[in-house]
Amino acid sequence: MKWMIYGANGYTGELIAREARRRGLSPVLAGRNAARIAALAAELELEARSFALDDSTALLRGLDGIGLVLHCAGPFSATSRPMIEACIAQHCHYLDITGEISVFEYAQAQHESARLAGSVVCPGVGFDVIPTDCIAAALKEALPDATHLALGFDSRSGFSPGTAKTSVEGMAQGGKLRRDGRIVSVPLAYSVRRIDFGDGEKLAMTIPWGDVSTAWYTTGIPNIEVYLPGSPSMIANARRANYLRWLLRSTRVQNFIKRRIEAKVKGPDESVRARQPTFVWGEARNAAGVVRTARIKTANGYSLTVTGSLAVVEHLLREQPAGGAYTPARLLGPQLVTRLPESSAMRIE
Template sequence: MSKQSGSPERVRWMIYGANGYTGELIAREAARRGLKPVLAGRRRESVEELARPLGLEARPFGLDDEAALTGQIQGHALVLNCAGPFSATAAPIMEACLRAGAHYLDITGEIAVFERAQSLDARARDAGVVLCPGVGFDVIPTDCVAAALKAALPDATHLALGFDSRSGFSPGTAKTSVEGLAQGGKVRRDGKIVTVPLAYEVRRIDFGDGEKEAMTIPWGDVSTAWHTTGIPNIEVFIPGSPRMIANARRANYIRPLLGLLWVQKLIKARIAKTVKGPSEEKRAKMPTFVWGEVTNARGEKKTARIRTANGYSLTITGSLAVVEHLMVGRPAGGAYTPARLVGADLVKRLPGSGLLQVV
C-alpha cells in the first residue's frame, strides 16, 4: 500500500462517473490544468468519447464485482467519485479504496454517505486512507461557514446553515433529491440525527440577497457540521416561495408512495430523459449566497455570510482543490469533512468567492 505525492501532474488518480454532467465538467477542467486523471464510469462509449480528445486514459467498469473493482482502483493515489446517486456508488467505492489504499473523495450531499464514511473512520486510520465525501458545493461552503462560526462562538449550542442558489439541477442531483423526498426531513437534535416532516420549520432569512421565507431541508451538513464543530443542534435552510413550501408539506402525505421502488424508477427514468444541467453561461450568471447562524445557552448570536460561485462551478474548483491538497500532502488516514481536511478558509480561496463575514 503506497501513497503517491509530489507533483500533481504525475500523481495517478481517477474520476469515477466522469461521463456524467458534473464529472465531465471536472474532467475537462482537470485536463485544462495539466492534470492526468484516469476517466472511469460504467458506460464504455461515453467514457472513451470524453477521454479521447482530452488525451486521457479511459477505464470503463462497473461496481458489482468486488475483486475486479479493487483491481481497477489499485495503483491510484485517490478516487474522486462523481457518479450519483451516491446511495448506490459510495459504499462499494469506499470499500475498494480501503482495500486498495487509495484516498476517497466524492461530491455527494447525502447524509447517509457522510455517516457511512464516519463509521469507517477507524478502518481508514489503520489503512492510512482519507475518506472525505462532500468536496463540492455539497458541502464545502456551508462546512467552512460552520467552522468559522464555531471559532467565533466556541460554546454555541445551536447552528443554522443555508444557501440561496437559483441554478437548475443536473440529472444526478435531481435523482438524489427524489430519494431525499422519500426519506423525509432531517435535523440534528442533542447530537442525534432525527427524521422530521419536509419543510419542518419555516423562518425568514437574509442569505445575503435580501430577506426571504425559507424552509428546512435534509442537507448534508446535518451530518458533517456536527463532525466539524461538535455543535449538537443543527438545521439547514433554503429559500422557498409559499407554493414551494406548501408543496413540500403536501409531499409529507405521499412519502410512503415516493419510497416505493417502482415509483422511484419511474421518476428517475423521467429525469434521465428531461433534466439537463445548467450551461456555462447560466452558471456564470447565478452566484450563490451562503449563510449561517450560531447561538449559545446565554442567547448570544453570531451570523456569517459569503457569496460564492454557482454551485456547479464551485464543485469543479472545490473538488480539484481537495484533490490537489491530497496530492501534495500526506494527511493521516481517517474520515474527514472538507473544512477539517483542508481548513475553514477553503471556500474563500475558490474562484468567485467573496469575503466570509462573521458578525
C-alpha cells in the same frame, strides 16, 4: 500519485475532467459506460478504464495503481459504499461530491479502517458541502460554546440529472435535523423562518442537507438545521408531499421518476452557471442567547463543485495527511471556500 475520476461521463464528472485537463492534470477517466468514457478520454488525451461497482473483483482491479479517487457517480446512496470499501482495501484516498446524509454517516463510521489503511475518506468536496462546512467551522471559532447551528444557501442553479435523482430519494425519506447530537426524522419543511442569506430577507424552510451530518463532525455543535429559501406555495407543496412519502418510497415510482429525469434533465450550461452565484449563510447561538452570523457569496454550485473538488484533489497530491474520515473544513480549514474562484470574503457579525 495516479488519480481517477469515476463517473467522468456524467454532467459534473465531465466538467471536472475538462477543468482538470485545462490545469495540466492527468486523471484516469472511469465509469460504467465504456463507450462514453473512451470517447471523452480520447478527446482529452487521457487514460480510460471501464468497470462497474457491483463486481468487487472488477472494482479492485479497476483501482490498480490508483492513489486517489474522486467519485462523481450518483446517486451516492447506491454507489459510495462499494467505492469507499475498495479505496480503503487498496490504501487509496476517497473523495466525492455527495450531499447525502447517509453517505457522510457511513464514511465517518469507516474512520478507524481508513486510519489504519492511510486512506483519507472525505465525501462532500463540492458545493455539497464545502461552503456550508466552512461557515460552520468559522462560526465555531467565533462562538466556541455554541449549542445551536443553522446553515443555509440561496441558489438559483438548475439541477443536474444526478442531483435531481438524489432529491427524489430525499423527498421519500422526509426531513432531517440534528437534535441533542442525534439525527432525527421530521416532516419536510418542518421549520419555516425568514432569513437574509445575503441577497435580501426571504422565507425559508428546513431541508435534509448533508450538513446535518457533517457540521456535527466539524464543530461538535449538537443542534443543527439547514434552510433553503422557498415561496409560500413551494413550502405548502413540500408539506403536502409529507402525505405522499409512502408513494415516493415505492421502487417502481422511484424508477419511473428517475427515468423521466434521465430523459429530460440536462444540467445548466456554462452561460447559465456564470449568471447564477450562490449566497451562503450560517447562524450560531449559545445557551446565553449570544448569536453570530456568517455570510459569503460564492460561484454557482456546479462551478464551485468543479473548483472545490479539484482544490481538495490538488491538496492531497501535494500533502500527506493522516488517514481517516474527514469533512472538507477539517481537512483544509474554514478558509477553503474563500480561496475558490468567485468567492467573496466571509463576513461574521
